[in-house]
Amino acid sequence: MRPSILKLLKPDIIVEMLEMVFQFENWDKLLNTSDILYSYAQCIYEERQYFKAKRLPVPHVEMARPLVYYYGFSHLMRGTACQKQGQYDQARESINKYAELGWMEDLGEEGMQIVEEFKFLARANGYALDILSGKTERLAEYVxxxxxxxxxxxxxxxxxxxxxxxxxxxxxxxxxxxxxxxxxxxxxxxxxxxxxxxxxxxxxxxxxxxxxxxxxxxxxxxxxxxxxxxxxxxxxxxxxxxxxxxxxxxxxxxxxxxxxxxxxxxxxxxxxxxx
Incomplete structure (x- = not known):
């Protein structure tokens, strides 16, 4: 999807769509919509980095949460869809991506709190993925x-x-x-x-x-x-x-x-x- 189109999207509406798709267990659509949210977040982040490098005012983008949230949520939903479809290796890749989001610049206090929240979710979902994939020796630790x-x-x-x-x-x-x-x-x-x-x-x-x-x-x-x-x-x-x-x-x-x-x-x- 072209950057000009991506920037017109409303990320919070995409989040609502993902939550609804999750409830109705449409895993293919969850994957596709997660990718759209990720592309949006990546596009906005790259634009911000470009304007900062040029020492220009960074354009304002209307969103209810810090940008790091949309990065993390896109990976969370993609990992969930992969897990539900039994694609455990791909699910693990997604978990690893939202386990550590501290690489993003200009996170601020709220952003850092979101980073920690996704790190906790990665731990919880890592346990779940281990148990489902047959590492039942971790069951006591999970409990x-x-x-x-x-x-x-x-x-x-x-x-x-x-x-x-x-x-x-x-x-x-x-x-x-x-x-x-x-x-x-x-x-x-x-x-x-x-x-x-x-x-x-x-x-x-x-x-x-x-x-x-x-x-x-x-x-x-x-x-x-x-x-x-x-x-x-x-x-x-x-x-x-x-x-x-x-x-x-x-x-x-x-x-x-x-x-x-x-x-x-x-x-x-x-x-x-x-x-």
Whole structure:
């Protein structure tokens, strides 16, 4: 994309787009949009460096955050997309890029704080990537990190569940250890945490199914179904329905009635939506 076009973009709108694309799990679009944000940040940074070198006034660019944020966020979202697609080497490259952003000039106090925030996220996501890629010997270290940083607990436990499914691990003791905190996950209201909670419930349902605990699996697939519907995510709603159908055989009649009542309620809400 040409610099003249890049400079016309609104970086905060791109950030909002990335957050929305993440919630709907469109990983290809997340990659493409991340690249646009990175190109924007690079273009603005190079322009600033050029004007400084020429001892000219640096043009003002309207953005809500320091430029380093957009650099870091573009790499964060690209790494997330790569991880979700199983491209772990590429995800690691992105993590390394936002782990150390202190090379940028004129960061200021706010910029340095953002650098530290991305360094923390790189540590958290580095652990997650290790566990998912099979370095399960780091699980205890990761759990200790989650205990020290409860704001990372929901996505962290979801990562643990995905690793358990991928590598056939028994993590019952971890789920028991965090049962009290897990009970609070459903109280989150912001879109990002709701998306994490859906993923957690869906993978926990799969984990219980794999362990032969059908009743627990049904409990969590119902939660994932409701979360997917309430957030308007048709793809996740269909995934949850498919998982429920795989659990239908042998399910108690009461459970089937709960599912059918909820499904009827969802269909009724859809019909009441304006055309």
């Amino acid at each position: 200790a990190f989650l205990q020290d940083n409860p704001e990372e607990l929901l996505p962290g436990l979801d990562t643990v569940l995905q690793a358990a499914l991928r590598h056939n691990l028994n993590v019952d003791h971890l789920l028991d250890a965090f049962a009290e905190q897990e009970a609070e996950f459903g109280e989150y209201e912001d879109a990002g945490n709701v998306s994490h909670y859906y993923s957690y419930c869906y993978h926990l349902a799969l984990y219980h199914k794999q362990a032969g605990r059908q009743d627990q699996a049904l409990t969590y697939v119902m939660r994932s179904l409701i979360l997917a519907h309430d957030s308007g995510n048709d793809r996740n709603f269909k995934k949850s329905m498919a998982l429920f159908e795989s659990l239908r055989e042998g399910a108690a009649e009461e459970r089937l009635q709960q599912f059918e009542e909820r499904l009827r309620g969802c269909l009724m809400e859809e019909r009441q939506q304006p055309v």
